[in-house]
Amino acid sequence: MKNALARGLAAAVLVTASAGAALAEWPEQPITFVVPYSPGGGFDAYARAVAPEMEKILGTEVVIENIPGAGGQKGAATVYRAEPDGYTIGIWNVPGLTVPQLLGRSSGYDLSDVTWIGNLATSKYALAVQPDSEFESLEDLCSQGEPFKHSDTGPASTSSVTARIAMSLIDCPIQNITGYKGSTDTIVGLMRGEVDATIKPIASLRKYADSGDVEILMTFEDEPSMEGVPTATELGYPDFANFDLRRIVGGPPGIPADIQEKLSSALIEAANSEAVQEWSENAGRPLDPVGAAEASQIMSNLMDFYSTYKDVLEQ
């Protein structure tokens, strides 16, 4: 009896000590930062920009792992299923991932459980046509008598979602031409004249507008960010400014609060560091970092927003 008690006490002490030790010393291992796309894209760029700074701040390696597939779902599922010990985090394709989840077709993740760590940037969209296009306004596109053709990479892509919902708000018939391999290909498709218009993040379209290869009719914002280009709000479509693309970072459900806090402050500090700010300037990638609490709020607002448009998405 005494033996068992002693053993039990020893075990209890060991467990508490090790748990305490683990929490106090986290991180002790390298952290895996999952990017749900192949190297070279936007999400990849953000992750690779902040990772080296996070390494310095946290004192451990932060290793980028590219897990492309299924429109970001594979990477999402990998992070979702990982141990909630703070050693696996990822950047999430949001609002793209909300679509399969809302329609009940997702597998491997549930956005409402994810431990959100922070949001790095919020990108707004813009509507582009060919430079010498016959369409000089959104009204032109909508009054053709048949749906206007829009290029995107698939029904779960954020651009497709934005386009379909926005056009449903103003009763403008749209036909989504899908199958393009990446958002750059959708822009090339527009340049070739295969489609009439495309709605893409401003950062992606800007360089094509600067080189004269596309013309941007409007940006979906309240405040203009491009010289000479009107905002949708100015032109009478204030709802369009509600659509955005997030660069949000999160980990599997159940990460302990203090580890979540450490990850969050490391992420924000990294994003605000001189090196990353400089990268953001040069690469034309906006940065607007916010922490865990705001990120969680953003996500729940976002889920509510898109669930009201479930029937549009189901078409």
Place this chain on the structure above:
Amino acid sequence: MGFDVLLNAIWMVFSSGSAIYVLLGVMLGLCFGVIPGLGGTTALALLIPVTFTMDSLDAMYLAGGVMGATSFGGSITAILINTPGTAPNAATTFDGYPLSKQGKAGMAIGAAATASALGGILGLFTLLLVIPLAKELVLAFGPSEFFLLTVLGLVAIAVSARGKLLRGLIAGGFGLMLAFVGSDTVSGEIRFALGSDYLWDGIPLVPTLTGMFALSQMIELALKGGSVAAMGEEAKTRISGVWDGTKAVFVHWTVLLRGSAIGTIIGAIPGLGGTVASFIAYTSAVQASRDPSSFGKGNIVGVIAPESANNAKDGGSLVPTVAFGIPGSAETALFLGILVLHGIDPGPSILLQNEREVYGLIVALTLSAIGASLLGLIFARWLVMITYVNVHFLVPVVVTVSLTGVYVLDGRPGDVILAIIMGIIGYLMIRFDYPRLTLVIALVLGETAERSFHQTRQISDGEILSYMAARPQSLILIVLTLLTLFLPALRRRRARRAEPRTQ
């Protein structure tokens, strides 16, 4: 023209001493190329984090060095052990390996080296010529052309399986079946994924190629025993053979030009790649030859054509990059990823804003194509010794290294299992004489074919034929496809008519 910029870029490589990076890249590229299962994409993917601390121009030299060397590296194992080091070298095995078995490995390597170097240079030269037209060229080829090109590729497969047409079609059909596994391009539905998420994006290419070409070959060699080349070949013949191979490329200069042209054009079209380019170059060489039946038995032209194509494609794949800053192949996608890492945002103005990086890459590719071939020629004599190594040593080494390479790529055990399954299937195909390359090409083309077909259908609102008829690019491709289909039959008829006279 861009030539003065090019000369400046060449000067910069040597004067700054950064040529060392090109050399490093070449050696890395050769190693990754030689090892079956590893290749240019693996090498570049592993290099991305390494380049982070380097100057962006030096990173380009390294990347270019790697890219230009892997295609030749892969030809070495293709010729010596019938195992393509990279998928675009698969067609090189058709005549390269028979040459090895006849003790003429040196000649084959010499030809491969020379064709690779010259093919690479021709591809890059063409790129420089078309830079002013790059944007128009990229915009001229759309989904309907992509679809017709895949049809052309599939027809070429069918036609090339002379004598085993039915088996070729079965292999191709099976390849297409495998291509349709994964998410549907239009609706996003997952097909045939058998319940796990491993197959969500379809059957991954690298493990399939490794299994189908490398592992299956190792099984065959292991069961056969002995070594690749017959014993008792004269050492002298081997060494002088290398220069015979080099000379052969100049003798068959039309083959070199045609192979390079095919490689450059197909390289410029996203979604096709070096495997398709080298295969089509090979089949067109067979069709254009006066003695088609000599292929597959050690005709040196069968080495020259694919090897010039798979290097020329490097130049072609940069056309979309210089036009719009977009990738034309998996390797150029990684090259652009390196630029992104260095804070550069590739776009339509890439030539204006990042001229030195782009030209740095072009220069590195050129030097690499030449350098890799020179190194290959110098070491040809020792490389040829591999054909005399007993399979008991050769097989375990190749199998271990290949499977490790497959695992290293994405860290998924599923890849290794897939490679083994494909290896078994590949071995059965060897035993029962089904063409493996046909299956692989169909697998590569299947996804692009389906996607482009649906895009064309949507864009043309269902009026596919009238849409294509209005596009000269599409019409040319349709004509080429019909020619490919009926030319062999026409030639056979002409040959039959010629026979009575000779009797």
